[in-house]
Each structure stands twice: as C-alpha cells, then as structure tokens.
Amino acid sequence: xxxxxxxxxxxxxxxxxxxxxxxxxxxxxxxxxxxxxxxxxxxxxxxxxxxxxxxxxxxxxxxxxxxxxxxxxxxxxxxxxxxxxxxxxxxxxxxxxxxxxxxxxxxxxxxxxxxxxxxxxxxxxxxxxxxxxxxxxxxxxxxxxxxxxxxxxxxxxxxxxxxxxxxxxxxxxxxxxxxxxxxxxxxxxxxxxxxxxxxxxxxxxxxxxxxxxxxxxxxxxxxxxxxxxxxxxxxxxxxxxxxxxxxxxxxxxxxxxxxxxxxxxxxxxxxxxxxxxxxxxxxxxxxxxxxxxxxxxxxxxxxxxxxxxxxxxxxxxxxxxxxxxxxxxxxxxxxxxxxxxxxxxxxxxxxxxxxxxxxxxxxxxxxxxxxxxxxxxxxxxxxxxxxxxxxxxxxxxxxxxxxxxxxxxxxxxxxxxxxxxxxxxxxxxxxxxxxxxxxxxxxxxxxxxxxxxxxxxxxxxxxxxxxxxxxxxxxxxxxxxxxxxx
Amino acid sequence: xxxxxxxxxxxxxxxxxxxxxxxxxxxxxxxxxxxxxxxxxxxxxxxxxxxxxxxxxxxxxxxxxxxxxxxxxxxxxxxxxxxxxxxxxxxxxxxxxxxxxxxxxxxxxxxxxxxxxxxxxxxxxxxxxxxxxxxxxxxxxxxxxxxxxxxxxxxxxxxxxxxxxxxxxxxxxxxxxxxxxxxxxxxxxxxxxxxxxxxxxxxxxxxxxxxxxxxxxxxxxxxxxxxxxxxxxxxxxxxxxxxxxxxxxxxxxxxxxxxxxxxxxxxxxxxxxxxxxxxxxxxxxxxxxxxxxxxxxxxxxxxxxxxxxxxxxxxxxxxxxxxxxxxxxxxxxxxxxxxxxxxxxxxxxxxxxxxxxxxxxxxxxxxxxxxxxxxxxxxxxxxxxxxxxxxxxxxxxxxxxxxxxxxxxxxxxxxxxxxxxxxxxxxxxxxxxxxxxxxxxxxxxxxxxxxxxxxxxxxxxxxxxxxxxxxxxxxxxxxxxxxxxx
Numbered sequence: 015x016x017x018x019x020x021x022x023x024x025x026x027x028x029x030x031x032x033x034x035x036x037x038x039x040x041x042x043x044x045x046x047x048x049x050x051x052x053x054x055x056x057x058x059x060x061x062x063x064x065x066x067x068x069x070x071x072x073x074x075x076x077x078x079x080x081x082x083x084x085x086x087x088x089x090x091x092x093x094x095x096x097x098x099x100x101x102x103x104x105x106x107x108x109x110x111x112x113x114x115x116x117x118x119x120x121x122x123x124x125x126x127x128x129x130x131x132x133x134x135x136x137x138x139x140x141x142x143x144x145x146x147x148x149x150x151x152x153x154x155x156x157x158x159x160x161x162x163x164x165x166x167x168x169x170x171x172x173x174x175x176x177x178x179x180x181x182x183x184x185x186x187x188x189x190x191x192x193x194x195x196x197x198x199x200x201x202x203x204x205x206x207x208x209x210x211x212x213x214x215x216x217x218x219x220x221x222x223x224x225x226x227x228x229x230x231x232x233x234x235x236x237x238x239x240x241x242x243x244x245x246x247x248x249x250x251x252x253x254x255x256x257x258x259x260x261x262x263x264x265x266x267x268x269x270x271x272x273x274x275x276x277x278x279x280x281x282x283x284x285x286x287x288x289x290x291x292x293x294x295x296x297x298x299x300x301x302x303x304x305x306x307x308x309x310x311x312x313x314x315x316x317x318x319x320x321x322x323x324x325x326x327x328x329x330x331x332x333x334x335x336x337x338x339x340x341x342x343x344x345x346x347x348x349x350x351x352x353x354x355x356x357x358x359x360x361x362x363x364x365x366x367x368x369x370x371x372x373x374x375x376x377x378x379x380x381x382x383x384x385x386x387x388x389x390x391x392x393x394x395x396x397x398x399x400x401x402x403x404x405x406x407x408x409x410x411x412x413x414x415x416x417x418x419x420x421x422x423x424x425x426x427x428x429x430x431x432x433x434x435x436x437x438x439x440x441x442x443x444x445x446x447x448x449x450x451x452x453x454x455x456x457x458x459x460x461x462x463x464x465x466x467x468x469x470x471x472x473x474x475x476x477x478x479x480x481x482x483x484x485x486x487x488x489x490x491x492x493x494x495x496x497x498x499x500x
Numbered sequence: 501x502x503x504x505x506x507x508x509x510x511x512x513x514x515x516x517x518x519x520x521x522x523x524x525x526x527x528x529x530x531x532x533x534x535x536x537x538x539x540x541x542x543x544x545x546x547x548x549x550x551x552x553x554x555x556x557x558x559x560x561x562x563x564x565x566x567x568x569x570x571x572x573x574x575x576x577x578x579x580x581x582x583x584x585x586x587x588x589x590x591x592x593x594x595x596x597x598x599x600x601x602x603x604x605x606x607x608x609x610x611x612x613x614x615x616x617x618x619x620x621x622x623x624x625x626x627x628x629x630x631x632x633x634x635x636x637x638x639x640x641x642x643x644x645x646x647x648x649x650x651x652x653x654x655x656x657x658x659x660x661x662x663x664x665x666x667x668x669x670x671x672x673x674x675x676x677x678x679x680x681x682x683x684x685x686x687x688x689x690x691x692x693x694x695x696x697x698x699x700x701x702x703x704x705x706x707x708x709x710x711x712x713x714x715x716x717x718x719x720x721x722x723x724x725x726x727x728x729x730x731x732x733x734x735x736x737x738x739x740x741x742x743x744x745x746x747x748x749x750x751x752x753x754x755x756x757x758x759x760x761x762x763x764x765x766x767x768x769x770x771x772x773x774x775x776x777x778x779x780x781x782x783x784x785x786x787x788x789x790x791x792x793x794x795x796x797x798x799x800x801x802x803x804x805x806x807x808x809x810x811x812x813x814x815x816x817x818x819x820x821x822x823x824x825x826x827x828x829x830x831x832x833x834x835x836x837x838x839x840x841x842x843x844x845x846x847x848x849x850x851x852x853x854x855x856x857x858x859x860x861x862x863x864x865x866x867x868x869x870x871x872x873x874x875x876x877x878x879x880x881x882x883x884x885x886x887x888x889x890x891x892x893x894x895x896x897x898x899x900x901x902x903x904x905x906x907x908x909x910x911x912x913x914x915x916x917x918x919x920x921x922x923x924x925x926x927x928x929x930x931x932x933x934x935x936x937x938x939x940x941x942x943x944x945x946x947x948x949x950x951x952x953x954x955x956x957x958x959x960x961x962x963x964x965x966x967x968x969x970x971x972x973x974x975x976x977x978x979x980x981x982x983x984x985x986x
Contacts, residue, residue: 021938022776114751262780262928265600284938290508294748297783320891322808340826383883383890389875397869404869405806442748452507452770 018230018237020281021288023221026228033238036062036209038497039229040247041216041282044072045192046464046486047249048199050447050494052138055206059244059498063208064231066215066277070200071193073251073275073436073465074486078153079191080163081487082470082480084180086129091160095146097178101125106175107166111481113473115295115438120469123445124488131488132182138202140195141185150312150412152304152331152479157185164478168329169407181480192483199487214238219246219285219460226289226459245497247447248462249490252437253280254299260437263296267435269339270301274434275465282466286441289460290451295468296439300477301339302332303426303433305348305364308356313414314424315394319343321377321387323394323405328412336474339428347380347423349373349391351416358424363432367425376421391416438474440467447493461493504716504723506767507774509707512714519724522548522695524983525715526733527702527768530558531678532950532972533735534685536933536980538624541692545730545984549694550717552701552763556686557679559737559761559922559951560972564639565677566649567973568956568966570666572615577646581632583664587611592661593652594956597967601781601924601958609931610956610974617974618668624688626681627671636798636898638790638817638965643671650964654815655893667966678969685973700724705732705771705946712775712945731945731983733933735976738923738951739766740785746923749782753921755825756787760920761951768952772927775946776937781954782925786963787825788818789912789919791834791850794842799900800910801880805829807863807873809880809891814898822960825914833866833909835859835877837902844910849918853911862907877902924960926953933979947979 016028038054040047043065055061065072083089085104092099105125109116124131136142147158154161163181165171184191184198204210217237220228228241253259254273259280261268287293306312316327316334318341325337338346347367358364368379377387397403398415425431441449441462448456463469469485471477502514524540526533529551541547551558569575571590578585591611595602610617622628633644640647649667651657670677670684690696703723706714714727739745740759745766747754773779792798802813802820804827811823824832833853844850854865863873883889884901911917927935927948934942949955955971957963 019939114754262778263782265781268600287938292748295751295783296749297781320809323806383879385875385879385882386891389871389879393869393871393875396871405872452773453505 018218020284023219023289026222029239032241034240036060037244039240039242042249043070045074046490048203049487049490050247051203051208053491053494054498055208057498061208063210064214065212068212070196075193075196077192079184079195080181080480082180082484083128083132083182085125099178103175110174111476113476115472119445139198143185153189157187163480165329244500245459247493248282250282250466251278252465254278254436256280269428270433270435271429272434283440286449291449292442292452294442298438298474299435301433301435302335304362306331307359310354313354315349317347321382326406326408328408332477345427350422351418353418355422364424368423371419443467446496461497463489463493504704506770509705512708515725518727520726522546523730525726525728528735529556531560532976534689535973535976536733537689537694539977539980540984541694543984547694549696550700551698554698556682561679561682563678565670565681566667566966568666568970569614569618569668571611585664589661596660597962599959599962605931625684629671639675643673649966651815730986733979734768734948734952735950736768736952737764740764740922742766755914756919756921757915758920769926772935777935778928778938780928784924784960787919787921788821790848792817793845796840799840801835803833807868812892812894814894818963831913836908837904839904841908850910854909857905929953932982947983949975949979
C-alpha cells in the first residue's frame with residue numbers, strides 16, 4: 015500500500031473506504047478557508063471544512079482584522095473622508111507593493127473588484143463603523159474603520175500612485191479584530207450549510223492520475239478518506255513555524271525570534287508541490303517591530319550601527335522594520351529627541367542604548383566614531399528645518415527636526431526585540447485560485463489561497479497592513495467559486 | 501501516450517524502444533559532468549555523457565578554471581608560499597561563505613577531502629605551475645597558480661578562520677583557464693572509455709515507480725530513449741538564461757543585464773523537481789563587476805547614492821558587487837583619488853560621474869547634500885591615516901587615505917555597467933550527489949551536482965572565486981561514484 019504523505023498524492027485506487035463524500039473540501043478554517051467555503055456553498059456545492067484545531071481562527075484569528083480595499087472611486091468610507099481612490103491608483107499601489115515578486119494579474123483583478131469585495135464582506139455581516147482615523151496607527155485602539163496602513167503617502171510609492179488610506183478595519187473595540195472577523199465568516203459559512211469538521215489535520219491529497227480527487231485527514235488518530243467530486247482548496251497558511259522549511263527556503267528569518275500564526279507549518283505548500291505545484295518567492299517574509307507606539311516615536315530617525323540612515327521613516331512600520339533587518343550587526347537604533355521620546359512599549363523589548371545632551375554625546379556613548387551619527391543628524395535636522403529630506407525623501411509632518419535635547423537612541427535587536435514575522439512565499443495560483451504546475455497549467459481539482467500561496471503580499475519590503483487579509487478573503491472566494499464550478 | 505516533459509518522469513512502461521543502454525547517463529559536459537563521468541567509469545560503470553552543444557564546455561568552459569582548495573595543512577603550493585592551511589580554518593571559511601544558506605555536511609566533507617581532490621585533479625593531468633601570486637587579482641594574467649580569491653583576509657571572515665589564499669588556477673597564460681581545464685577533463689573521460697554524445701539535449705527523465713531508470717534526449721530532432729541500469733547524473737548548470745524561472749524564484753537578478761553561462765536554462769533543476777526533488781535557496785545569485793581592474797582601483801571606497809559606505813572594500817570583488825546591488829537607486833559610486841585613479845576597463849562600462857579638487861566638490865557635482873559624501877570621506881581618511889576603519893573594519897594595505905586630489909567618482913550602474921551574474925539555487929543533494937526529495941530521502945537512480953544544485957557556493961554575499969568549480973568537480977565526482985555504485 016502507498017504511504018500517506020504530504021509529499022505526494024495518495025493513489026485513489028488504494029483508498030480503503032470513503033469516509034466523507036463532498037463536492038469541495040476546504041483545508042484550514044482561517045479567513046481564507048471560510049471565504050472559500052462560503053463562496054463554494056453559495057454556488058451550489060456541498061462543502062466541508064477540515065480544521066486541525068478545535069475551532070476556526072488560524073493566523074487570521076490572531077490578526078487585526080484589517081483588509082486593504084480601494085479603487086473604483088473609493089469605498090463609502092474613503093469617499094466620506096475625502097479620498098476618491100481611482101482603480102488606476104489602487105492597482106498601481108498594489109503592484110508597487112509587490113515589487114520584483116508582483117503577480118500583476120492578481121493586482122489587476124483585485125484592483126477592479128475590491129469594492130465589490132467590500133460589499134460582499136458587509137453583506138456577510140462584517141460590521142464597519144464607517145469613520146476615518148487620521149494619524150499613524152498599527153491598528154485602531156477604538157473601533158474606527160479607515161486608517162493609513164501602508165506606505166501610500168511615502169516615497170517612492172506616493173510618486174507611483176495618488177495616496178489614499180485603504181486599511182478597512184472591522185468594527186471592534188481595540189486590537190484583535192481578526193477574531194470577530196473570522197467569527198462573522200464562520201457564522202456565514204454555517205448559515206450557508208457548510209459542514210465543519212474540527213480536530214482534523216490534513217495528511218495527504220488523494221490523486222487519480224493527474225486529478226486531485228480527495229484528501230486524507232487524521233481524525234481521532236485515524237486516517238479518514240474524503241472524496242471530493244469537485245475540488246480541494248488548500249487554505250493552510252504559511253510556514254513560519256516550520257524550521258526545516260525556513261532553513262531551506264527562507265533562512266533570513268533565523269535572524270528573528272517571533273513567528274506569528276497558528277501552527278503555520280507549510281503543510282499546504284508541501285501538499286501542493288507534491289501534487290506538481292510550483293512554490294515561488296519562498297524567500298520572502300513580512301516582519302515588523304511595533305516601534306511607532308507610542309505614536310510620537312513615528313517621528314524618530316533610524317540609523318544602523320554605522321550611524322547611517324537607511325529609509326524614509328514615514329513609510330509603513332513594517333517596511334521600516336524589514337529594511338532594518340537588512341542592516342548589519344543584528345540591530346538598529348531609533349533616535350528620538352526629548353520632544354518625542356516616551357517610554358517604549360514593554361512588549362517591543364526595545365532598550366535605551368545611549369543618551370546625551372547632544373547627538374555627539376549619543377554618538378560617543380554608542381562608541382561610534384566622531385562625525386558619523388552626529389553628521390547624519392546634522393544633515394537631517396538642517397534639511398528637516400526646510401521641510402525636506404534630500405537623501406530619503408521623508409516628508410512632513412513626520413519629517414521634523416530632532417533638536418530638542420536630551421537625546422536618546424533606542425536599540426532594536428532583530429532577535430531579542432519583538433520582530434514578529436510570517437512567510438509570504440507559497441504556491442503559484444491563477445487568479446481563480448487554481449494551483450499551477452511548473453509549466454503554468456492548472457492542476458485539476460486543486461485550489462489554494464492565502465498564505466500557502468504567493469499573492470498580493472508577495473514582497474516583504476512592500477507589505478502593507480491588510481494586504482494579506484485582502485488576499486486571503488478575496489482569493490479565497492475566487493478559489494471556492496472555481497472549485498464549486500468543478 | 502504520456503507527454504515528454506521536463507516536469508515529470510516519462511513512464512518506463514511507455515518507452516517505445518531503448519536507443520541507448522548504459523549504467524550511468526551524465527547530462528551536461530561541463531566540469532561537473534566530466535568529473536562525474538570519469539569517476540563513474542573509474543568505478544566500473546559504462547557511462548555516456550549527453551551534451552546539448554556540439555562539444556564540451558558549458559559554463560565551466562567560460563570560467564577562469566580556478567578551484568578553491570585548502571585544508572589538511574595546505575596544498576604543496578600553499579605550503580611553499582608559507583600558508584599552513586588547517587582543515588578547521590578551511591572548513592570554517594567554507595561555512596562562513598555559505599552564510600544562512602550553508603550546507604554544513606558538504607563543507608565538512610570538502611574541508612577534509614580537498615587536498616585529495618587536488619591530487620586527483622593533478623593525476624587527471626590538470627597542470628599547475630605551483631607558484632603564489634600576491635595581490636588583488638580576479639584571475640592571473642600570467643600562468644600563476646595560487647591567488648587570494650575570496651574574502652579570507654577581510655572582516656568578518658578573517659575573525660572566523662585564519663586566512664590563506666586558496667584559489668588554485670590551472671597553468672594557462674592569461675584569463676580563461678576554464679576551457680583548458682575542461683579539455684583535460686574531457687581527455688580523461690575519453691581515456692576512461694566514457695562515450696560522448698553531443699548535440700543531444702535532455703527532454704525528460706524516465707521513471708519506473710519511484711526509480712529513475714533513464715532519460716530521453718533529443719538527437720537529430722528525434723526523442724531517443726536511454727536506459728540507465730544505475731543512474732542519471734544531472735550536470736546541467738543553473739538558470740541564469742531562463743527568464744521565467746528567474747521571475748519566479750530569483751527576481752532580484754532583473755536588476756542586472758549580463759547573465760554568464762552557456763544556455764543555462766535550469767532544465768536539470770526542472771527535471772529534478774519533477775521527479776520529486778527539492779529546489780532550495782533559489783533566490784541566491786552571484787554577481788560581480790570587474791571594478792578591481794586596474795588593481796589600483798581596489799584601494800577605492802564605495803558609496804551609495806546617499807554618500808554612505810556600505811562594505812569593507814578589501815573583501816572579495818564579488819562580495820562588494822553583491823552588496824552594491826543591495827543599495828538603492830540602481831547604482832553605486834567608486835571613489836578614487838589621483839594616486840589611485842586609472843582609466844577603467846572599457847568592458848566594465850563604468851563612467852566618470854563626478855570629479856573635484858576636494859571631496860566637497862565631488863559631493864556637489866553628484867548633487868548630494870553638503871556633509872554627506874564629504875563627511876563619509878573625512879571619517880574614512882582620518883581613520884585610514886591611523887591604519888584603521890572603525891565602521892567597516894577594512895584593513896591595510898587596501899585601507900589607505902584617499903586624500904591626493906583631484907578626486908573622482910566612477911558610476912557603476914547595475915543594469916548598464918557590466919555586472920555578470922549566475923544563479924546559485926538548485927536541487928538539494930546529499931554529499932554523495934543523490935537528489936533528495938522534500939523529506940530528505942534520496943530519489944533512487946537520480947544524482948546531480950554543480951550549479952543545478954545548491955552546494956558550496958550557496959550564498960551570493962559569501963561567494964569566492966573557485967567555490968563553484970570546487971563544488972562542480974568534487975561533488976560531480978561524488979555523484980558519479982555513487983551513481984556507479986548503483
């Protein structure tokens with residue numbers, strides 16, 4: 015008898031019995047799986063979700079519940095706040111955010127469809143207060159809706175697309191809107207007749223020639239055989255918790271110590287590749303350190319261990335963090351003056367590395383040569399007083415002189431400070447969620463979406479909050495609908 | 501009938517006739533394929549090499565013919581030059597050069613065996629003059645043997661392993677020792693009874709269940725079926741000439757315009773993955789710009805478009821170049837004073853971006869803000885006069901003040917200057933050259949070596965000249981021997 019393995023489909027001819035029969039099996043019950051299931055059921059398919067945990071959630075349930083939405087003149091929330099967001103600008107931003115890893119077809123489609131997707135989410139019952147919260151926020155601490163959640167207003171993105179805030183956050187007091195978002199989606203899935211089987215971990219796909227015709231799941235410590243008349247949708251997340259995969263495909267993440275997700279072990283990527291799929295951009299990851307909290311710290315200046323700036327600090331906190339991780343010696347410094355310094359958040363695990371009544375004193379306390387950090391800050395402050403940053407094009411109001419001593423350098427160590435991360439590489443899929451083989455052809459019966467695929471958030475340096483949930487929810491729907499079409 | 505495809509083994513049961521029967525088929529006739537064939541034949545196997553071109557060579561034939569060798573107290577050449585190279589130091593350097601992508605088992609094995617490998621090469625007839633050529637050279641312009649070919653003497657490598665020169669170059673007047681190296685290996689292969697079939701491009705592996713039992717090659721426009729009693733050795737090189745693969749796995753290379761190699765289209769990687777193999781570190785690539793020619797330019801200082809240094813310029817030219825390509829805005833500047841400037845080589849396509857009687861003038865001509873590049877050079881020169889570089893730990897004699905005007909900034913554009921590149925990611929193999937599947941198990945009958953694998957030169961930022969040919973020749977032999985053992 016064939017072995018049951020993530021790494022190759024189990025032969026249908028050797029299945030001892032069919033324990034479940036359905037049209038579509040969805041593997042994983044985060045936002046991706048929920049949306050795939052809702053859409054498949056809505057298009058007439060019998061659907062079962064199999065989830066390894068005892069309930070829904072996944073990495074989505076641990077997120078902020080923020081979805082990146084715009085285009086077509088803007089959502090009602092954007093328009094009420096004065097932002098007429100064109101499809102051209104929205105799509106151009108999506109493509110810039112994808113950088114060298116961009117999937118242009120996915121950007122084009124989502125650019126056209128995001129407003130319809132927002133309407134769909136609201137129709138499912140996702141609540142939005144509808145207001146705009148200006149300023150720099152990682153997530154709203156109240157129940158506000160619309161925030162700036164990327165690098166839209168910062169160079170070079172603002173030159174490529176007219177800026178607009180596009181992070182749409184579920185109405186929910188405080189952080190952690192991902193949990194209620196998944197709850198709403200779960201309720202919608204149940205209302206649509208989706209069957210949900212928890213404590214059921216996927217072990218292998220089942221193949222019949224070139225077709226995927228089912229999946230094996232472990233339930234009560236037994237393999238159970240699921241026949242899918244139409245398709246399997248992989249919605250299993252990335253591989254931030256799989257050290258062997260990280261070592262082979264994304265070793266830069268070993269600089270970091272705080273994977274986020276919920277057992278994201280890459281199983282869906284392995285199953286997809288084992289079925290002939292193509293895993294792309296596997297070296298890409300998102301990371302961020304919550305350095306913009308308190309908000310006054312957003313006005314700080316980053317330097318590396320050579321006393322050099324390396325980024326326009328007005329861009330997205332995750333872009334600053336990702337560029338930080340490219341710097342040498344495993345750490346960077348956030349420089350602040352007395353007008354902007356507040357004790358950093360404990361959970362960020364940032365410490366004070368140096369203080370001084372002048373930048374020269376801070377430089378000396380960091381044991382940097384004379385004329386390095388102090389020259390950096392002299393150039394920065396001289397131009398900030400003129401409202402410009404000729405080196406990195408940081409812009410007002412975040413661009414402001416840091417010249418009111420005393421001064422401080424906060425140390426951010428990639429490994430010991432809180433740099434959360436998750437992986438962005440994964441299966442290559444069509445805009446319909448079909449898993450593509452290495453020639454670009456769809457693998458019959460196999461679909462995938464979310465972080466087990468490479469999608470809208472393809473490039474760590476371009477990530478913006480809400481891109482991953484946009485990708486999960488929208489392309490989850492695409493995959494579910496296409497699977498239902500058989 | 502099944503399709504003939506790189507992407508999955510063709511079923512043995514559907515082979516219409518066997519056109520060739522052999523023990524071992526080697527695909528590709530560069531240094532890797534030649535060494536695999538010699539070793540397989542030397543261990544009693546019938547061997548046929550299939551080469552898509554009309555003769556041997558591959559990327560190896562276009563190389564400098566330099567092989568990275570050391571350890572066990574040093575080669576005769578190293579010892580004669582006063583370098584007692586311990587296995588510990590040699591191995592530690594190999595591991596540092598592999599960085600986050602290192603394959604420790606390969607480093608350990610080659611660290612122990614490199615001297616025996618050198619003896620083997622000499623026994624095959626590879627000639628070495630036996631002398632040591634001090635200084636900074638990309639390749640010797642005479643027929644010298646031993647050169648510094650990596651970052652051994654530069655930080656941080658010199659702190660991790662006692663430095664020694666380890667680049668061993670075939671005796672050959674001028675550049676281009678790769679061609680005579682392959683000629684010697686070809687003669688050895690022929691003398692060992694290896695059959696050579698040229699104008700024969702591999703189209704697909706042939707599989708029988710889990711075993712690879714042959715290969716299909718196109719000869720005279722017809723598919724020809726090759727039965728291998730013992731194994732197929734893939735020796736087909738990287739994917740620098742496959743734009744679709746670069747886009748999916750290594751998009752950073754699109755900053756560059758000069759792939760090097762000989763039709764390296766990744767076919768072996770595709771065949772290996774199609775047979776269940778695992779392609780790792782696919783984002784890694786080597787690049788270099790010949791900026792150390794003329795040699796006085798090796799004393800220059802690199803700055804990015806912000807006027808910042810970013811590397812100790814005394815490390816390997818390829819490491820400087822690779823770090824350059826990480827800098828923003830698509831270009832860097834090489835700063836020189838009158839004591840060191842000579843007209844750059846035409847083929848490097850570097851141009852003079854600015855000149856001045858002071859670094860302030862150069863700064864102004866580059867339209868950089870006052871106090872950027874000039875501050876960088878003030879700090880650099882002040883410490884260089886004391887023989888130290890507190891920022892990047894560049895060391896004498898390459899560390900020297902650049903203070904004799906007039907001054908010049910040479911512009912190196914990643915895309916329009918000559919930045920040669922080739923890819924480093926590929927199949928994951930055992931130290932015996934077995935192609936490993938995603939669980940780490942060997943795929944029966946399938947072997948690989950050289951740049952269709954991820955091996956000693958795993959990390960672009962750590963590449964050193966001679967690492968790739970060391971990997972190709974040594975692990976080519978390993979693969980050939982293991983294949984012959986059946």
